Each structure stands twice: as C-alpha cells, then as structure tokens.
Amino acid sequence: MKIIIAGDGNVGFYLAKLLEKEFKDIILIDTQKEKLDHVEKNLGIATVLGDSTSYKVLKEAGVENADLLIAVTSNESTNITTCLIGKKLGAKFTIARINNTEYLVDKSTLDLHTLGIDELISPESLAAREVKYILKSPELTEIFNLYNKDLYMMGLRLSDNTPVVNKTIAESAHLLSDNSFMIVAVDRNGETMIPTGKLRFKKNDLLYFVSTEEGKDKVLEYAGKKPVQIKNILVIGGSRTGKYIALRLSKYYNIKLIEKDFEKCNYLAKLIPNVQIVCGDGADVKLLEEEKIKNYDAVISVTGNSETNIFTCLMAKDLGVNKTIAMVENIGLFDYSQKMGIDTLINKKMAAANFIFRHILKGRVLAQLYGVDAEIQEFIVKKDSKISHKPIKELNFPENAIISGVIRNDRGYITLGDFELMADDKVFVFSLPQSYVNVISFFK
Amino acid sequence: MHMNLILYDKLDTFKIIFRQIGGLQIILGFTMAIPLLVSLIYCEFYSALGFVLSGLICLITGFLLYKRFKSSFEPLNRHALIIAAFGWLIIATMGAIPYIIIAYITPIEVAQQFGTNGANYISSLYYFKNPLHALFDSMSGFTTTGLTMAVHEPSIGRGLLFYRHFTQLLGGAGFIVLTLSLISQSSSRVSFLLYNAESTGERLKSTIIETVRVIWKVYLGLTFFLFVFLVVGTFILLPQYSFADNIFDSINHAMAGMSTGGFSTLDDSIAEYHSQGMEILYLVPMIIGALSLPFYVKVIYNKQYSQIWKDIQTRSLIILFVLGSIILSFMLLLSGLVSEPFRIGVFQFVSALSTTGWQTCDVHIWDSASISFIVIFGMVIGGAFGATVGGVKIIRVLVLLKALFWRINNYFSSDYSIKVVKFNNTRLLPEEMNKEISSAATLVFIYLIFLGLGTIIGYYTAEQGFTMKDALFESASAQGTVGLSCGITNPEMSYGLEITYIIQMWMGRLEIIPVLVLFRTILLGTKPKVV
Numbered sequence: 009m010k011i012i013i014a015g016d017g018n019v020g021f022y023l024a025k026l027l028e029k030e031f032k033d034i035i036l037i038d039t040q041k042e043k044l045d046h047v048e049k050n051l052g053i054a055t056v057l058g059d060s061t062s063y064k065v066l067k068e069a070g071v072e073n074a075d076l077l078i079a080v081t082s083n084e085s086t087n088i089t090t091c092l093i094g095k096k097l098g099a100k101f102t103i104a105r106i107n108n109t110e111y112l113v114d115k116s117t118l119d120l121h122t123l124g125i126d127e128l129i130s131p132e133s134l135a136a137r138e139v140k141y142i143l144k145s146p147e148l149t150e151i152f153n154l155y156n157k158d159l160y161m162m163g164l165r166l167s168d169n170t171p172v173v174n175k176t177i178a179e180s181a182h183l184l185s186d187n188s189f190m191i192v193a194v195d196r197n198g199e200t201m202i203p204t205g206k207l208r209f210k211k212n213d214l215l216y217f218v219s220t221e222e223g224k225d226k227v228l229e230y231a232g233k234k235p236v237q238i239k240n241i242l243v244i245g246g247s248r249t250g251k252y253i254a255l256r257l258s259k260y261y262n263i264k265l266i267e268k269d270f271e272k273c274n275y276l277a278k279l280i281p282n283v284q285i286v287c288g289d290g291a292d293v294k295l296l297e298e299e300k301i302k303n304y305d306a307v308i309s310v311t312g313n314s315e316t317n318i319f320t321c322l323m324a325k326d327l328g329v330n331k332t333i334a335m336v337e338n339i340g341l342f343d344y345s346q347k348m349g350i351d352t353l354i355n356k357k358m359a360a361a362n363f364i365f366r367h368i369l370k371g372r373v374l375a376q377l378y379g380v381d382a383e384i385q386e387f388i389v390k391k392d393s394k395i396s397h398k399p400i401k402e403l404n405f406p407e408n409a410i411i412s413g414v415i416r417n418d419r420g421y422i423t424l425g426d427f428e429l430m431a432d433d434k435v436f437v438f439s440l441p442q443s444y445v446n447v448i449s450f451f452k
Numbered sequence: 453m454h455m456n457l458i459l460y461d462k463l464d465t466f467k468i469i470f471r472q473i474g475g476l477q478i479i480l481g482f483t484m485a486i487p488l489l490v491s492l493i494y495c496e497f498y499s500a501l502g503f504v505l506s507g508l509i510c511l512i513t514g515f516l517l518y519k520r521f522k523s524s525f526e527p528l529n530r531h532a533l534i535i536a537a538f539g540w541l542i543i544a545t546m547g548a549i550p551y552i553i554i555a556y557i558t559p560i561e562v563a564q565q566f567g568t569n570g571a572n573y574i575s576s577l578y579y580f581k582n583p584l585h586a587l588f589d590s591m592s593g594f595t596t597t598g599l600t601m602a603v604h605e606p607s608i609g610r611g612l613l614f615y616r617h618f619t620q621l622l623g624g625a626g627f628i629v630l631t632l633s634l635i636s637q638s639s640s641r642v643s644f645l646l647y648n649a650e651s652t653g654e655r656l657k658s659t660i661i662e663t664v665r666v667i668w669k670v671y672l673g674l675t676f677f678l679f680v681f682l683v684v685g686t687f688i689l690l691p692q693y694s695f696a697d698n699i700f701d702s703i704n705h706a707m708a709g710m711s712t713g714g715f716s717t718l719d720d721s722i723a724e725y726h727s728q729g730m731e732i733l734y735l736v737p738m739i740i741g742a743l744s745l746p747f748y749v750k751v752i753y754n755k756q757y758s759q760i761w762k763d764i765q766t767r768s769l770i771i772l773f774v775l776g777s778i779i780l781s782f783m784l785l786l787s788g789l790v791s792e793p794f795r796i797g798v799f800q801f802v803s804a805l806s807t808t809g810w811q812t813c814d815v816h817i818w819d820s821a822s823i824s825f826i827v828i829f830g831m832v833i834g835g836a837f838g839a840t841v842g843g844v845k846i847i848r849v850l851v852l853l854k855a856l857f858w859r860i861n862n863y864f865s866s867d868y869s870i871k872v873v874k875f876n877n878t879r880l881l882p883e884e885m886n887k888e889i890s891s892a893a894t895l896v897f898i899y900l901i902f903l904g905l906g907t908i909i910g911y912y913t914a915e916q917g918f919t920m921k922d923a924l925f926e927s928a929s930a931q932g933t934v935g936l937s938c939g940i941t942n943p944e945m946s947y948g949l950e951i952t953y954i955i956q957m958w959m960g961r962l963e964i965i966p967v968l969v970l971f972r973t974i975l976l977g978t979k980p981k982v983v
Contacts, residue, residue: 264869277870278879285870299866 477514491611598714598935624711709737714809809935
C-alpha cells in the first residue's frame with residue numbers, strides 16, 4: 009500500500025511515524041527542506057520537496073499509483089487543491105484536513121466526493137468530539153467505541169479508596185465474572201501490562217476495560233467510582249479547539265471560556281451563543297481565582313501552549329475541580345502529566361490519526377491510546393480455523409496480548425476464558441509492540 | 453486621489469447641492485404628468501392647466517440649475533445629509549406650486565362644482581392662494597403627515613386631491629432615493645448615505661441601486677394590493693356606494709395608507725363612511741404601512757416567512773398595536789367623554805402608532821390622560837424603522853429598553869467577561885451595542901427637545917380655547933408626521949405656528965439631524981470644527 013502525506017506539520021509527522029510501522033511505502037511532501045531532512049534522519053521516510061499543489065511534485069511523489077493521499081498542511085485550500093489534483097492524477101483515496109466545519113456539516117451544497125475528496129478531517133473538531141464523549145463519563149480518563157454502541161474501550165485510574173486496590177485480579181475475580189466487561193490492560197508508571205491472575209492492583213494504576221453498553225456502569229462499580237454529573241465547565245483557550253468545544257457543548261453545559269486575545273474574544277463572543285467569554289490570560293492564577301475556578305465541575309485547558317494547559321489543570325485539580333482535561337501536543341509530556349494527576353489528555357494529531365486508522369484504513373491497527381505503548385488490532389476468524397470452537401483459555405494465545413471482545417452477527421461480546429470463537433467473528437486484540445508479529449501469525 | 457484632499461468651501465458645497473436639487477426638480481416636473489392625467493379624466497381643465505404650468509416651472513428651473521452647476525464636483529459623503537435636508541425643503545416648496553396656481557386660475561363657479569353635493573360653503577381651494585398654506589399642505593403631503601389647510605377636502609377638486617395623495621406616495625418611500633434609482637449618476641457611497649438619511653439604510657441587495665429599486669417595487673406592489681383590497685372591501689361593506697367614487701377613494705386611500713400619510717378624499721376622513729365595518733377595514737392599510745419595507749422584501753422576495761414573528765420590530769409592533777388599542781379604549785371609557793370608546797380607541801391608536809392620521813373623532817374633547825397616552829405610546833414611538841412612518845421608530849425604544857436591562861445584568865458578570873447582548877437575532881459586542889445606544893439615545897433626546905419646543909410655541913400662539921394638552925398633541929402629530937389634529941391646525945392659525953409645524957414635519961421626516969447639519973452649513977459653513 010502506497011501512501012502520500014502532504015504537509016510535514018504536527019499531524020503529518022505523527023501520521024508518517026505511525027503509518028511507517030505498518031506500511032513500508034510512504035512519501036512525505038513539504039516545502040521546507042529542514043523539516044524533510046529531520047524526517048529522513050529520524051524516520052527514514054522518503055520525501056519530496058515542493059508544493060503539493062504542483063502537478064510535477066505530486067507526480068514525482070508517484071501519485072499515479074498511490075492508494076492513499078493525505079493532505080494535512082495547515083492551509084485548508086492547499087489541502088483541498090492537493091486532493092482534487094491528486095485524485096485526477098490517479099490517487100485511489102484522498103483525505104483533506106479542513107478548518108471550516110461548514111464542509112463537514114453541510115454536505116448538500118457541494119458534493120466533495122464527486123469532486124475527488126473522499127474524506128475530510130478536522131483535528132480540532134475531532135479533539136472537541138473526544139472532549140464531548142469524555143464529559144459524558146467524567147469518571148473515565150478515556151472512552152471510545154470499538155464497535156457501534158456495542159463495545160467500548162475505556163480507561164480508568166484507581167484512586168485510594170477503591171476496594172480493589174492492593175488485591176490481585178484473582179482475588180477480585182468474583183466481581184469480574186459478569187459477561188459485560190473485562191480488563192484488557194494495566195498501565196503503571198508508563199509501563200503497560202497485559203493482566204494475569206497474579207497481577208496486584210496499586211493506587212494510581214490506569215486500567216483499560218472493554219465493555220458492552222450494560223457493562224459501563226459495572227466497570228465504575230468495580231473500580232469503586234461514583235457517577236459524577238458535570239454541569240459547569242471552564243474552557244481555557246479560544247483557539248480552534250476551544251471554539252469547537254464551546255460550540256458543541258454549549259447546549260448541554262454552562263460554559264465559561266477564557267481567552268487572552270481581545271480580538272479573538274470578540275469574535276467568539278459574537279459567534280457562540282450561551283457561552284460566557286472572558287478576556288484574560290489562562291495562566292494568570294489571580295484571574296482564575298477571580299473567575300472562581302474551584303466552582304467548576306470540569307476545567308478544559310486547550311491553549312496553544314501545552315505547559316500552560318498542564319499547569320492550569322494541575323492548579324484546578326489542586327483546588328478541587330473534579331475533572332481536568334488538558335490538550336498536550338508534546339507526546340513526551342504525556343506520561344508525567346498523567347502521573348501528576350491530570351485526568352484526561354487530548355491531542356489533536358492523535359485524534360486525527362485515530363480517526364484515519366479507525367474509519368479509513370479499517371485495518372488491523374485500530375487505535376492508539378494516550379500514553380500507552382499498545383495498540384488494538386482487528387482480525388477476522390477464517391473458516392475452518394483451528395482456533396474456532398475452543399474456549400479461549402485453551403488456545404495458547406501469544407503472551408503480552410489479549411483477545412478483548414468479539415463482534416458476531418453485528419453484536420458485541422465480551423471474551424472471558426470460556427468464550428469460544430467462531431468463523432467470521434471479528435476479533436479485537438489488545439497487544440504490546442513485542443508481540444505484534446506473533447498475534448498476526450496466530451490469526452494466519 | 454487628490455479630489456478628496458480639496459476642502460470644499462461653503463460656496464462649492466452649495467454648487468454641488470444645487471446640481472443635485474436641479475435633478476430632483478426635473479423628476480418632480482415629470483411626475484406632475486400623472487395628476488395632469490387624472491385632472492383630464494375628471495374634465496377639470498383648470499386643474500390640468502395648473503399641473504402643466506407647475507410641471508413646466510419645475511422642469512425649467514430644474515434644468516437651468518442643473519445646467520448652471522453641471523461642472524461642479526461630484527458630491528462627497530458629507531454632502532449627503534445636506535442634500536437630503538435641502539432637497540426635501542425644495543421639493544416641498546416646488547410641490548406647493550400647483551396648489552397656488554390652481555387656486556388662482558380656477559374660477560369660482562368651477563370650484564363650487566367640486567364639492568360633492570352642492571356644498572353651501574366656499575371651496576377650500578381658495579385657502580391655497582396664501583403660499584404659506586400651500587407650502588403647509590405640500591410639506592404635509594411629502595412628509596406623509598396629513599395635516600391640512602383644506603377644511604373641506606372634496607371641494608379642492610379631484611385633480612388636486614389626487615395630487616395630494618400622490619405626493620404622500622412619493623414622499624413615503626423617499627423621493628430622493630426614487631430619483632437615485634431613476635437617474636443614478638452619483639457614486640454609490642453617497643447614494644447609500646442618502647438612502648440612509650431618508651430611508652432605512654439596510655442593504656438588501658448587493659448594490660444600493662438594486663436595493664432602492666426592490667424597495668420601490670415592493671412599496672408600489674403593496675400599494676396596488678391595498679387598492680384592490682379597499683375596492684373589494686368597500687364594495688362588500690357598502691354595496692350602495694357609487695363604484696366610481698369607490699375606485700377614486702380606494703386609489704387615494706391606498707396611497708395615503710401605504711405611505712402612512714393620512715390624507716383623505718372625504719370631508720370627514722374615514723368617519724364619513726359612517727360604518728364600523730369600514731373603520732375595521734381601514735385598520736389594514738395603516739398596519740401594513742407601519743411595518744418596515746425591508747421586512748416585506750425579506751418575506752415576499754426571500755420567502756423568509758419566519759420573519760413575521762422573528763423580526764423584533766414587527767413582533768413588538770403587533771403587540772403594541774393590540775395592547776395600546778385596548779389600554780386607550782379603557783382610558784376613554786373611564787373618561788366617559790367619548791360615546792363609543794372601543795371603536796374610537798382602537799382606530800385612533802392604530803392611526804397614531806402607524807403615524808397615519810386618519811381621524812374618526814374630535815380629539816379636542818379627550819381628557820389629558822388619554823392624550824398623554826396616545827402621544828407617548830403612539831405618536832412619539834411611531835412604527836417600524838424602514839417603514840414610511842414618523843416618530844422615533846419603535847426600534848430606538850427597543851434598543852434603549854434593551855440597554856437598560858443590559859446595564860443591570862452587566863453589574864452581575866465578571867469585569868473581564870465580554871458582555872455580549874442579543875438584539876433582533878444578532879449578537880452585538882459591547883462596542884457595537886454602545887454605538888446603537890448612543891445613536892438611539894441622541895435621536896430620542898433631540899426628538900423630545902424639539903417636540904417640547906413645538907409644544908411651547910403652540911401653547912402661546914394657538915387660538916383661544918386650546919390648552920397645553922392640545923398643543924402637545926398637535927406638536928407630536930406634526931413632528932411624528934402623524935396628521936391627527938385636535939383643531940389647532942386650520943387656515944386661521946398664526947403664521948408663526950404654521951411655520952413651526954412646517955419645520956417640525958420637515959425635521960420629523962428626516963429624523964432631525966440632517967436638518968441641523970443644513971443649518972450648520974448655512975450658518976457656520978463647512979469648515980470642520982477644531983478644538
């Protein structure tokens with residue numbers, strides 16, 4: 009599979025890095041030589057220097073036999089033009105990054121598909137969507153659906169007063185026998201473990217569950233979390249992500265948004281109904297106190313500066329805010345920020361990458377989780393496979409990987425030890441990097 | 453580029469303005485062909501001759517002015533208000549010529565035939581031998597006021613009657629913008645400012661000329677609709693009423709209603725029909741005339757039917773029409789001075805708020821409370837901004853009310869928050885809102901000052917028997933271009949008061965500021981004031 013990525017910004021670089029593991033034939037186009045040098049040195053990916061809207065440049069990148077063309081420069085018009093030209097020159101599938109969500113919402117005015125753009129993505133809008141989901145279940149650190157509304161993947165951090173802390177999984181097995189959820193991974197101090205019966209939970213462990221719709225509440229019960237209702241939200245930063253969050257959520261919550269730039273404040277105030285816009289520096293402690301930060305149920309910090317976001321969230325946490333969400337662009341900071349106590353992190357490029365993996369590639373790699381060095385992959389059980397019609401516990405499944413749910417006849421099932429796989433089952437596997445290869449060969 | 457750097461002196465300014473005025477006069481001259489035609493239809497040959505002569509005077513003076521100042525510069529933005537104010541004064545003056553000429557040339561035997569049923573009074577036509585009375589009626593016509601010196605309207609002849617109503621139609625949507633849409637030679641920015649000075653300033657189409665044309669189309673379309681409506685309505689309600697008279701009444705009343713002018717072809721205005729049904733029928737033209745023309749464009753052209761309730765002006769007006777009518781009716785009932793308080797209350801309140809001025813009763817006998825109510829909540833507020841109404845326009849009142857609540861609410865929000873206010877479906881930033889407030893407050897304030905001045909002059913110069921409340925009523929009626937009268941306005945009134953009302957009508961139509969700008973230009977010249 010040949011993939012061309014136009015634009016070596018945050019999103020482009022991250023996509024290249026992720027895709028490079030799976031697909032060998034990747035080409036990155038950008039107009040800045042230093043950036044391309046950096047990519048070649050670090051990732052060993054082939055690059056083409058030039059403007060991606062140029063026929064010559066696209067041809068040089070081999071667009072005529074490209075399977076996928078992803079245009080993710082910071083300029084919307086460039087992305088759209090690149091995709092239009094790329095499609096005409098032979099690219100099979102095109103994706104353009106856009107800022108103007110009109111294109112996403114109003115599909116009747118202009119049919120971009122017939123013009124040659126197969127998919128549109130807006131990283132900021134996707135990040136806002138993640139925030140919306142997480143606010144519905146604020147006790148969790150992360151949630152996304154693996155399959156329709158049947159199977160969910162959820163992350164959850166153990167706190168002091170949880171009954172399962174200092175117990176092994178085997179000891180709490182009576183709570184786990186329900187067929188509606190299962191633990192698939194535990195993250196401790198940045199190290200990811202696939203659970204075994206002997207694993208003993210500790211305070212601050214980050215647990216990953218797969219659960220059905222009914223199982224969602226039971227997961228919370230298992231981890232000793234009480235359901236929390238979010239009503240008042242403080243959003244810090246009025247950049248695009250902040251704007252989309254306010255626009256999407258103003259119907260459901262009371263929102264106050266703090267932004268430094270006066271012109272931007274005016275723009276937002278005029279644009280977004282039912283949201284109070286405050287002009288001020290989100291990193292100014294005095295201002296935050298004056299705006300009564302501790303009265304909010306959730307603080308979402310999405311300024312362009314990751315450090316400010318982390319700091320503000322830490323302060324909010326310290327003042328007793330129930331839920332803190334920080335936008336952190338620098339993936340290197342993930343581990344520490346989570347360890348220091350920020351509840352949820354969001355990241356535009358990961359949101360975009362996840363979207364591309366899950367909805368467009370529909371391939372084996374399904375999702376990347378924040379701060380966890382593991383992936384969820386998807387396989388189909390072949391007919392007459394030796395792994396079918398046997399309980400999972402007798403399968404001798406590779407180490408450091410776990411079968412985490414099955415879709416059968418359009419319904420999601422939790423796969424505990426007694427579950428038997430059948431032909432045509434769609435199987436989700438959660439695995440650590442060292443066992444990717446073993447897992448793939450297991451299903452062959 | 454250097455054009456803009458030239459600082460025109462007073463003389464240059466007047467050259468520029470005179471050229472524009474010349475253009476206006478030429479158009480006015482041509483429009484006299486229409487009442488000429490009507491005079492011929494009714495075989496009123498002296499009136500016809502009057503229109504021919506007046507038309508020629510307008511055309512020739514206009515042409516001479518235009519030719520003399522043809523070489524002057526194109527008008528600049530700051531000339532717009534002066535052109536509007538001066539233009540209106542000149543149009544009213546030139547428009548008075550037919551009254552004077554016809555009054556002088558029509559022999560008494562002919563004039564005595566005008567009245568419907570062998571009238572036993574001297575034809576009111578002869579009041580117009582006095583040029584001031586002619587100017588009064590002309591100004592009242594073009595500003596869509598409806599106060600008149602013609603005591604017995606039918607006795608001035610059908611040609612002149614039609615002309616009076618026709619001037620209301622022309623003045624209603626703006627004579628200057630009509631001229632602009634017909635002969636557009638000036639740059640579009642100036643056109644826009646003129647449109648702004650005389651009409652709503654709301655841009656409905658991409659260019660100002662297209663906007664003005666669509667406004668006029670809708671305006672004439674609605675007038676035609678009202679004509680048909682009134683003909684059919686009158687025919688159903690008063691089948692025995694002469695059909696020829698029905699047609700003539702309906703054409704004229706449609707023009708007077710749509711423009712919220714309030715002239716009538718009948719001696720006793722709408723009351724002459726002696727029919728409650730007719731009075732209810734005539735509520736329709738007044739209400740239609742009170743709503744803003746851009747609103748109609750949106751509903752009719754752009755099919756935005758939701759505007760009927762979403763547009764804040766239309767909504768508030770409908771509410772105010774209903775509430776005000778009920779309250780006034782009860783106040784009249786309470787006073788016990790009026791025989792049919794509800795019939796009178798509803799009709800008079802609608803007539804006052806829409807600033808039409810059709811009258812069905814003698815206001816002079818009303819008590820002070822009812823007068824104050826109809827003045828404050830009817831005539832001063834007036835209809836919708838962008839309609840043909842007078843008054844301060846309801847939108848100003850709404851802005852100021854909103855401002856009050858905004859100020860109070862702001863007290864509770866944090867110092868740093870952006871205090872957005874939602875007004876008429878748009879979200880306004882504090883800066884924008886303050887601009888709206890300041891312009892609305894300035895206008896309302898200055899409007900009330902002049903209303904007060906007019907009242908005081910009226911109090912001292914009106915004839916015996918009129919009190920403060922009558923002076924207030926008449927002043928509000930003139931300045932709000934309403935046209936209801938408690939009797940102060942009549943051919944025997946003092947010249948000083950007559951001139952006062954002429955000025956009030958002129959100022960009221962143009963929302964005062966342009967007239968003040970003109971005064972400033974005449975008295976102090978065009979040099980900017982440097983302090």
